[in-house]
Amino acid sequence: MKTKGTKNTIIFILVLIILVVLALFMLFPFVWMVLGSFKPKDELFAVPMNLLPVRWKYTNYGDVFRKIPFANYYVNTAKIAVLSTLGQVVTCSLSAYAFSKLHFRGRDALFLLYLGTMMIPYQVTMIPQYELIRNMGLLDTHFGLILLHWFSPFGVFLLRQFMLSIPDSFVEAARIEGANDLRILGSIILPLSTSALATLVTLKFLDSWNDYTAPMIMLSSKMKYTLQLGLRTFQQEFGVEYTLILAGTTMSLIPILIIYIFAQNYFIEGIAAGGVKG
């Protein structure tokens, strides 16, 4: 009995060591990034390396704002992410309600079309999307980018799957009492779908915040850039200012990190549902 206890303890400690080593491996680039963002330039690649800065250089952060319109990037990214997400929630919940609670001919065929398009790689549609946005005169505008986010098939899919699990009898009962469908959606279905909505919101916010390709194609004025685009351009233009790149990258991650800490489950559920682009 005693030997079995010791054996279990050893296994437990071994497991714990592996877990911690893996965690360190996952965290290392982040830790190195944050510490590096406080180092003077010549310290970052000093041999032998120091994990901690020898001389802390807090001015790196201010320098990022002086070199590039970083504050603009922040505001632009936040604006695009918030408006993209809001519009998407509206159009997708209306559609999802129709697909799950209303009966009409061709419903399943139309839904299948929605599902089918989820397999299409962005590379196929990006050129015609660019052409459309250009013809609409929305090239180099934030609205053009936001518009493209409003009609994702994924949002329809996610909400529809959830709404299917809400019993139809709730809808029938409300109808008998004379409520119209907009009312039913707003006061019964959506309040019951908060977890699916939260998943969609966190996920789409993340998606839009982290998106690089669409802003790169659609935006050309520097002042209109998003964080991802700005960071990448920063790297191209000030390639040797490594510590500033690290400071900028750190700052770009903070909002997402905060949301992640508070809404972790929604992120994980959403990403597990397959809502992230490659």
Added chain:
Amino acid sequence: MAAKKSVSAYRKSQRKTAILFLLPNLVGFLLFVVYPVFRAAIISLTNWNGFKQMDFVGVRNYVSLFSDSTFIISLQNTLIYTIVTVPLSIAFGIVMALLMNLKIPGIKVFRTIYFLPQITSMIAIGLVWSLVLAKYGPLNQILMALGNSDPPKWISSTKYALTSVEIVSIWRSMGYNAIIILAGLQGIDAVLYEAAKLDGANAWQSFVHVTIPMLSPTIFFCLVTQMISSFKVFDIIIAMTQGGPGRATNVLAYFVYNKSFVDSRFGYASAAAFIMFAIIMFFTAIQFYGQKKWVNY
């Protein structure tokens, strides 16, 4: 008769409501998602340069792609990248999931940490990792401290550039696989383990004969999603190597981007995009048929 009429009137009003509810999303969906697929198919049969020039060239773009050495290399690189990253990131994911499935207080903290790269933008990851992998970056300094006097030049060497991207990609996606597989593990009925124990199975035997078969649908799901996303790999390439050095990390999605928005050969790029699409469909189909053979539901 009256009842029947009211049912059909009710049905009719539902159809009207349905159209109104569908319309906002449907209009945009048809315009920005469905139409572009057909438009891209047409563009792929032309020599469109983004402006006026747009002559029908038939399947010439598709034919020329297969004698374009850069396209062939990007195809090869994408395949190598997929073959290396997908199995490894799933294997690591299984190990992580098994560890996280143990009843240890505070185990949730590890879940948060392992999943962290998944919420971080590819651009941020690429920027930071390309510095981690720099000549005197922390990784090489660790390697030198361990006695490797001539560590690889990672992203700046033709030989190791693709490997570097693969390492970062595995680092990023294994936490994703772990979370999915963990959910699968937790869905396995405990009765099965008890039955295996009663039959005298040891831990390894019950892993091989209970865990793995019961987990196969989950592993299959990871396989499909990971393969599809690795065929579309792009952001990490842009942030770390821009397809280089030379053509060492040129992948399909990068090829499409380069041919379209850099070289203005939109017809040619669209043809490449469709080949990419066909490959994704092909592998998805193979996996769906293969599933019947080895997935145990």
